[in-house]
Amino acid sequence: MSDEQAKLMQTLEQEHKRLQQALRESEILRELSALLASSLDLSHVLQKLVQHTVEICQVERCTVWLHDESKGCFTPKVHYIGTDRLRQDAVEKGIHNWQRSSLSLAEPLIRRLFEAKGLLVVENLHDVPGMQKVAEQFFVRSILLITLQREGRILGMMSLDNPGLSSTFSQEQQQLGRAIGQQAAVAIDNAQLYQQANNEKKRAERLIGRAQAIFEVAMAMNSDEELSTILGIATKHLVSGLEASGGAIALLDNNALILASISNLRAYAPTLSPSLTQLHQCNRAKEDDSPRFVMIDEIEGAERIWFQQLGITNALIVPLIAGPQYRSVFDRQRNSVSEGRQCVGFAFVNYPKGHQFPTGGQLAFAMDIAAQCALAIDKNAMFTRIRNTAALATERANTMDAIFDAMTEGILVVSMDGEIVISNNAASRFIGMPLYARKPLELFLRANPAYTLYGQPIEYEDFPLTRALGGEHIRGERFVAKRVDHDERILEVNISPLLNDENKQIAIVGAFRDVTEQVHAERRMRGALDLLLNAAEAISGVNDVQELLRRILTMTAHELHCEHGIIFTHDEEQQLFTPLVSLNDTQEHDDNLLDVHTLFSHDISNASEQEPFSSLYAGNATVWATKSASYHYPEYSRGNTRVSTLLLAPLIHNNHLLGIMALKQLPSTDENKPIRSFTMWDIAVVEGIGQFAGLAIEQVRWQSEAENARTREEAMQQANELKDQFLSITAHEFRTPLTVILTHSQLVARLLRKAKDVPQLNRLLDGLKSIEEQTHQLTNIVNTFLEVTRINKGQVSLSLEPLDVAALAKQVVSDQEATTKHHILSYHIESTEQPYSVMGDSARLSQVLTNLIQNAIKYSPPGSPITVSLCQKSDKQQNRYAEIRVKDKGIGVPEDAQQHLFECFYRAPNAQTSEVRGVGLGLFVVAEFLRLHNGSIHVESSGEYGEGSTFIITLPLLESDELSA
DSSP states (O other): OOHHHHHHHHHHHHHHHHHHHHHHHHHHHHHHHHHHHTOOOHHHHHHHHHHHHHHHHTOSEEEEEEEETTTTEEEEEEEEEOOSSSOHHHHHHHHHHHHTOOEETTSHHHHHHHHTTTEEEESOGGGSTTOHHHHHHTTOSSEEEEEEEETTEEEEEEEEEOTTOOOOOOHHHHHHHHHHHHHHHHHHHHHHHHHHHHHHHHHHHHHHHHHHHHHHHHHHHHTTOOHHHHHHHHHHHHHHHTTOSEEEEEEEETTEEEEEEEESSOSSOOSOOOBGGGOHHHHHHHHHTSOEEEOGGGOOHHHHHHHHHHTOSEEEEEEEEESOSOOOHHHHHTTSOOTTOEEEEEEEEEEOTTOOOOOHHHHHHHHHHHHHHHHHHHHHHHHHHHHHHHHHHHHTTTTTHHHHHHOSSEEEEEETTSEEEEEOHHHHHHHOOOTTOOEEHHHHHHHSOEEOTTSOBOOGGGSHHHHHHTTOOEEEEEEEEEOTTSOEEEEEEEEEEEEOTTSOEEEEEEEEEEOHHHHHHHHHHHHHHHHHHHHHHHHHHOOOHHHHHHHHHHHHHHHTTOSEEEEEEEETTTTEEEEEEESOOOHHHHHHTHHHHHHHHSOOTTGGGSTTHHHHHTTOOEEEEEEEEGGGOGGGOBTTEEEEEEEEEEEEETTEEEEEEEEEEOOOSOTTSOOOOOOHHHHHHHHHHHHHHHHHHHHHHHHHHHHTSSSHHHHHHHHHHHHHHHHHHHHHHHHHHHHHHHHHHHHHHHHHTTOOOHHHHHHHHHHHHHHHHHHHHHHHHHHHHHHHHHHHTTOOOOOOEEEEHHHHHHHHHHHHHTTOSSSEEEEEEOOOSSOOEEEEOHHHHHHHHHHHHHHHHHTSOTTOEEEEEEEEEEOTTOOEEEEEEEEEOSSOOOHHHHTTTTSTTOOOHHHHTSSOOOOSOHHHHHHHHHHHTTOEEEEEEOOOTTTOEEEEEEEEOOOHHHHHO
16 A cells, blocks of 8 residues: 555544544534423533533533623532542532632633633633632632623633643533533523523412402401401411411500411410500501511510510511501601501511511512401491491480481381381382381382382392392492382482391391482483583584484484474575474374474464564574364364474574474373473473584585685685684583573572472482583583684683792692592692792693693592692703693503594593593693693503503793893
């Protein structure tokens, strides 16, 4: 064989060995990758990593350090030595020192590692400045350092060495180490992510468990469980939720502690009942109004004896505070219980010796459970007072007999076996119950059935008194009672238990109040308001006059319970009325309206001076009685003629009669009953609808003219002007029926106050009060329409003067506090060197703040806080301005709605689905007034219910020289 062939064979053998080596390395790395991917347990992954790295890279030791982002250093995690040549005591000492060490990322050696692209060979660590001590403690000479990183994120560092030996690391070892490091980084990252997810899952489970515990305590309280049962449940959850060894709850009685509940502590009760003045740690927790963690060594005197008798070592003391559940920041800073709040007891949670302070989440959970316990204690005390009052009332029953029979509320007392034992005069009038009759409730209901407000019969089992006998609490429930004389009354009932001297329930007491007139007034007001709003929608949404008038006629006839109706158009030049729209087109319908056609078909050239035309031409609705031959209506005949009633309403605009709306009610078939007639309320409502219809006709004409304009720009301008004019006229015309309603309701109220029939007077006054309240509501809508019209026309003028906006905000908050009893209003004004002086119109700015606070009240749940805060800021040009924030905890504003919130007629989707009504103009007016003051407004909100909204106002402040001038 020649030399060349020998060299070739040698080269081929070397390549074969390298190939085998590469295949072996690939197989080893593949096996390592599968091994690392087989588990998400970080400790297991790291242990397998160092063991296999020592084997694969043929070194004696491998360590892994993980990156601690909070400290900015590498901390030791796992260590493995694969040799027996070192002494065991030296190895243990080195591991002990290594576990307590760390390497800052600012160390020069670590920076060199990063600069070397994640792989660094150090021939002798003793020669590296600052690393001599590390080299001696860990027996390090030569070392290979590899960073563990993924997608540019540093996860840790891996080191390879032979303890105490100088070594050289081949290219093969370095390549293997780098490859292992890359796979290790992926496995570590995955394991850490899994660990984080696991931690989040456990945290979520803890939160759910705490929420369920709070819910269980709240449900026990709301289910009228005994106080001892509720406190027992609370104690059990406190011990479990705070991972404690035991717990107890003690109540304050005459300033002394009385044990009420105990869990997992000593079985016997303490012999002491120390006063609060002797319990210094408890007193401090009460004054701080927050939990307090104390060691047994910190407790002295009677308090220490109390704790020892309970078997408590280290305790978390949680005060049970009853009263308002919201406290201001200032209350907490003063370290005192807020006004109206009082400590009613303490919860004690026991921990074994050496236990760490409870976490923030555990403290919050403890405070939530404590709040529920305080509510239960407060509720129990309230019910005790009620029961005592009821017992006293029972003892004085003989004295109250006369008052009992004279009461305007109906009273029924039903024994526990379902027998009616007592009733008064009012109950007899309301439900037809004979006085002094003892009768089973079931038999009475069979003879005198009750109905829901929607007309469905109420079964005996569902009747409020029956349900109250079963233990259900009944408050403010309404039903319809039909007496044998066919009189129907809507009644509201409240039911309470009646207890004897032994605190045992012996009966129930039902108090019935006649709310018939109130409910009817509410229904009429709701129907009228809906009718007016629907008419407004019809005006803005339909362009065809005939279709528009048909809708208005249908809605009006339905609201006023009229079977027949027709609208005539009026030709002013020819003095001619022409039928345009009727409810239907049947012959029977035409016959029913024959007298209406007759009324408007004769010569009316001089009709403006005759009734009913004189009233119609004057723009007033009127009622007109007509007579017709009996053969048209034989079933309604009274002799040879029949009388029916017409309600006539003018369709008028700008003092021009455009048409007539005629609505007809047929007489009653019962000759003994008077002919049904339209009420004053019907006349006022239909008059307003007639004015809407007149506006609608003119609006369609305006739109038609706009469409025929030469250019789109001119048409758009004219349409906007007509819209503003329409809003202005609509608001002005709205006032007429509202004024009629308000004037007559106030007049009747004054007359009724002189009446002597007290029950009838109260019912009528309630109804009139509802009318007056609804009228004021509609008047506010009118004023808002007028305000928008003036803004659009540029007719709003400001009375500008220097004013203190901080004082103005205080006054507005004070005024608004009087309008709500269910919200907590407060203000916070940041102290500044310069006053909060702006150039503005005091009335307009007050209107702005009032509107925002009223919105916060309307869209926030009862009991939630509303805060107005002021501070001063500067823009980039160093111009000072005042920032006013109105913050609530209401329904919030969705993000996609925030950009449209200050547009005219816009309402957010969640506001439209709420029970609060509105037209979408309030915030538009607020934004325009602020624009006229060179100010601005915007909103911040997550859109989540309960997180609320913050409306932020800015107003330019006056400078010192402006104030002096």
